Amino acid sequence: MPRLQSVPPVTRNRSLLDTRLLSSEEIVFLFAQSSELEKLANIHGNFYDPATSFSRKTVFCLFLEPSTRTRLSFEMAAHRLGHRVVLLDVGSGSSRAKGETDVDTVLNVLAMNPDLLVIRYNRSPELDELLPSIEVPIISGGNATSAHPTQALLDAFTIFREKNHTENLRGERVLIVGDIRHSRVARSNFDVLLKLGAEVGVCGPKAWLPDQDEIKGIRIFHNLDEAMSWPSVFMGLRVQIERHEDSEEDSNSMRDFNDQYGLNKERLKLLSSEALILHPGPINHGVEFTKEVLLDPRSRVLKQVSNGVLIRAALLADFLGARKLGK
Ligand code: CP
Secondary structure, eight states, X not given: OOOOOSSOSSGGGSSBSOGGGOOHHHHHHHHHHHHHHHHHHHHHSSSSOXXXXXXXXXXXXXXXXXXXXXXXXXXXXXXXXXXXXXXEETTSOOGGGGTOOHHHHHHHHHTTOOSEEEEEEOSOHHHHHHGGGOSSOEEEEEETTTBOHHHHHHHHHHHHHHTTOSSOOTTOEEEEESOOTTOHHHHHHHHHHHHTTOEXXXXXXXXXXXXXXXXXXXXXXXXXXXXXXXXXXXXXXXXXXXXXXXXXXXXXHHHHHHHHHOBOHHHHHHSOTTOEEEOOSOOOBTTTBOHHHHHSTTBOHHHHHHHHHHXXXXXXXXXXXXXXXXX
């Protein structure tokens, strides 16, 4: 019978707002927890043994920016752990439409005593200051262009499993391509991948590369065709028009993007047959990837989504206490 360890790896930090608080050992331990939960689900259909008792908790999901994968996978993970979910997202008619601030929204949600808060929000120095001081555990579902910790964890977990690693990601060369400057996914991935011993490279339009101090220890490629033989993992990123400042320049850039930096039929031929293809989603079809890419046997884009449920369930299980799962 699979058994989850009762000492959580991440709760010493109280919340998970950024992967920089995690050690490589904690990350690999989280991967092991995720695999154990999957074994439980294979036996019982859920992430717990129905013969064991546990205290049902309430997870509030507060999405102040749109989401499909992150929001639904947190909900799925919480339900399959046997917990309750209360959801507020920007599309569900919240009092933000009446001008309520994000800080007031969070304080009101906390006044209802959730056991854990999952939050996605856009740039907010006030929330950046408030969240670390809150007693209730908080897991970030993505914060502006700063951090998307659970996405980076599920990306690394996907590489770890698909490439049969057991301790770290040494030997992997991960090429992150596209709109890196505006990507919280890239920033969290730099941290997690380097910590686990992978080599990391970036390739994208000069205007969309991050500042030099953000890419210390990272290889920069300017020509994607020349870079294609390097990676063992190709990670496309969404071009984030909504975070760009000059929309006219963007529409030109989008048109040119696939020619210079997109993955397409010709570039698939230049990528190693052993490589993996990842993308956090949502995909701009014909921009980052043409239609052949998701059908390619090297694509693990939907596997990332499945793994996202496991990683988020492992985090929830840890933060919600040392529940006895299994006998
Ligand atoms: N990868 C990701 O964060 O997707 P969503 O915006 O749909 O959650």
